[in-house]
Amino acid sequence: MDQKIAPVRVRFAPSPTGHMHLGSARTALYDYLIAKKTGGKFVLRIEDTDFKRYMPGAEEELISGLRWLGLEFDEGPDIGGPYGPYRQSERKEIYLEHARRLVAEDKAYYCFCTPERLTKMREDQQRRKEPPHYDGTCRNLSIDESERRIHDGEKHVIRFKTPKEGTTTVRDLLRGDITVENQTLDDYILVKSDGWALYHLAAMVDDHLMDITHVIRGSEWLPSLPLHALICRAFGWQEPIWVHLSVFLKPSGKGKMSKRESADLLKDGYSIFIKDLQDLGYTPEAVVNWVALMGWSYDDHTEFFTLDDLVKKFNLEHLNPSPAAINFTKLDHFNGLHIRNFTDQEFANRITPYFLQAGIRTDPETLLKIAPILKERVATLDDAIEMAGFFFKDKVNPIAGELPGKGMSNEQMIEVLKKSHSLLSGFEKITVADVEPVMREYVEQSGFSAGQVFGILRVAVTGQRISPPLFESMEIIGKEKVLERIENAIKLLE
C-alpha cells in the first residue's frame, strides 16, 4: 500500500534558549516518525552558538522531553554517533573553514563595518522608508586590502555575497516553488566578528555534513529559505528536501502565544510547555496523538493513534501548510482516550507519582483495585488525587453541610445512616454483589430516593459529593473502615 520510501536522515535542531514547547515537540515527532517509517535516522543537534541567549538546563530539558514523548533519537550530543559532534558549539572550526572557502571562491567577503555604523545605516534607511539592507561598503574590497586589514587586527565578519539580480526559486514540499527577487535579499552575515557562525551558515554546513535528506522545521524559517538554498548552491551541494511546518497560533487563533499568555494559560491547567503538560497530568501518548493531528491528517477518519500507529501511517504528503490554533479541550479528549486505553496496571503505575507528589501514601494493591473505576472518570492523571484520595486516608472529614439529603431533615439523614450501618454490619465483608441488592431493597421501603440514600452514604464514606461508584468504593475500602466512617458521620449530624 505504502510505496517504499528511501531511508531518510532527519534532524531536530533546537537551540537551548528556552523551555521545550509544543511546536518543537511536533517537529521532533514528525522527524521521528518519518525516520522510523523509512528505516532512517533521527538525529538531535543542539544549536548553541548564541551564548547570550543560552539557558542552563535547556538541553537536558529537551532531551528528557523527547524521551518522555517516546521520541528516541539515533544520534545526539549525549549518545554520540558517526556524524558528531552534535553540538554546534563544538564545531566552530568547521564553519570557519567553510566560510573561508566561500570567500576564496568570491561567494562571500570580509566586512569591516562596525555595528554602530550598521545601526545608523539601518535607521537612516528606515527613516527614508527603505527596506533595511546592507549598503555593500565592503562587498567589493580587494582580497589584498581585506587581508591587510585582518592582519592589522581589524574586527570583521564574513558576509554572503548574495546575487544582486535575477530571482531565486526554492521548492518547499508543502507549498511548491517559492520565488523571490534577489534584490530583496541581503548580504547576510555568515560569521560573526567573534568567529562564530550564524545559524544560516552553521545549519546548512551541518545538514550537508550530516547527510540530512529532509529539513523539517517551523515556517518561521520560510523567509530565509532562499538564502539557505543560495548557500547550499554556492557550495555546490545538493539541497535537502525542505519541509516547513505551519505555525501554532494561540487558542483564539489570533497570533502566536506570548509569554504573558502562557502564564495565564497555566492558571486554567493548560500549557504549551512539555514539562508543564507532564506535571498537569497529561500523558505523553495523548500529547503525541494530539500534536500529530495539528497540521497532519490521516484519510480514513481515525484520530486515535499510538506512537506505533503513527509510525505506520505517517506521511509527508498529508501535511497542511496553514496555521493552526491550539485546541486544548481536544488534548483533554485525547488524554481521556489514552487513559482509558491503559491496562489497569499501567494506569495504576501512571498515577502513582502524582499521589506521591501530593504527599499521599498509596499501596499497589489498592491502586490496582481502584484503577478500573477511576480510569473512566479522570481527564488528567492528577485528577486521581482529588477523586480517589479518600481510599488512602485513615479517616475522612465530611462537613455536616456537605451531606446532601435533598429536602431531608437531620433526623432523616441520621435514620438512613443508622439503618445502612446496621444493614452493612450484617455482612461478613462488603462486596458489590452482596450489598447492592440489599441496599436497593432498603431504598424501596424507606420512601427515600436512591439518590438521597446513596448520596448521604457517599459523603459519609468518601467525604466527597463526587466519587467513583459507591458500592465499588465501599468494597475496596472494606467493611471495618466503612462502618467507622458512617458512625463518624452520624456523630457529626448529632
Add this chain to the structure above:
RNA sequence: GCCCCCAUCGUCUAGUGGCCCAGGACGCGGCCCUCUCAAGGCCAAAACAGGGAUUCGAAUUCCCUUGGGGGCACCA
C-alpha cells in the same frame, strides 16, 4: 514600510473539476443510560471570506480584493 506564506463549521480537519445543497473529530445543545461524577450510545445546530475569470460543470484552476500569519539582527 518591504518580502514571503496561508484562507472549508467556534477549533482541528477531509476534500486535488462532477461522487459535496460539503464528510469526520473536539466543543456546544438535546435525549438515553444512571447512586454522584464520568464514560458510553443516539440526535441536532454549525463552514467553502468576497469579487471576477476559465469550464457544460469549481470548495477544488487562475487573477484581484480582503483577512490572518510569519519574517526583515554580529538571535535561532
